[in-house]
Amino acid sequence: MPTNSHLPDLRIHLKRRADGSAAITCEREDGSVTWQRQEGTIGLVFPAHDLTHYSVETALGFTQGFFGLVADGWDISDFAKPWPRGPIPNEAREVELLVGLLDMQRRMMADWNAEELLQQGRLYVEGRGNGATLPGLTDEKLEKIKRLRTDVFAKWAAIEPGETLELLFQRGVTRSSAD
16 A cells, blocks of 8 residues: 555456456546456456556556556546547557567566667567657666566466455555555
């Protein structure tokens, strides 16, 4: 839990379902919620992706990444076509790029340092031509993300079918481990 007395901006509930799928529910400070079932192959991929988002946004103190925007009232469905809220903000695009690179690194079982990760990002951006920007990243910041991600991945791995992992997200509050 955050060290201050302020309520978290978001309570993230990631449920492991008995059929191997997952569900994510995000409860905002005002009590409103957004949720998504993650079925089939999405259920195998998205929990790790969402936990990587949590790790990046928490370790680096991003305020307008995926979870920051959800805390601001965006619904999970707002992040896909037909893009009801319009294009995502630049910071969210930067976070998404970094999360995607970390997902790729994990799938490849690589152990890139910050410069190597950013080089992969430059290749991706050049190939896409979509104007995405790369975040400033040092080896120290990358290790902070990896420590937090290792912690939340271990917590997720310990969740039995039918159980839920709860994470508290506070915009702009950096942590290196999940409470």
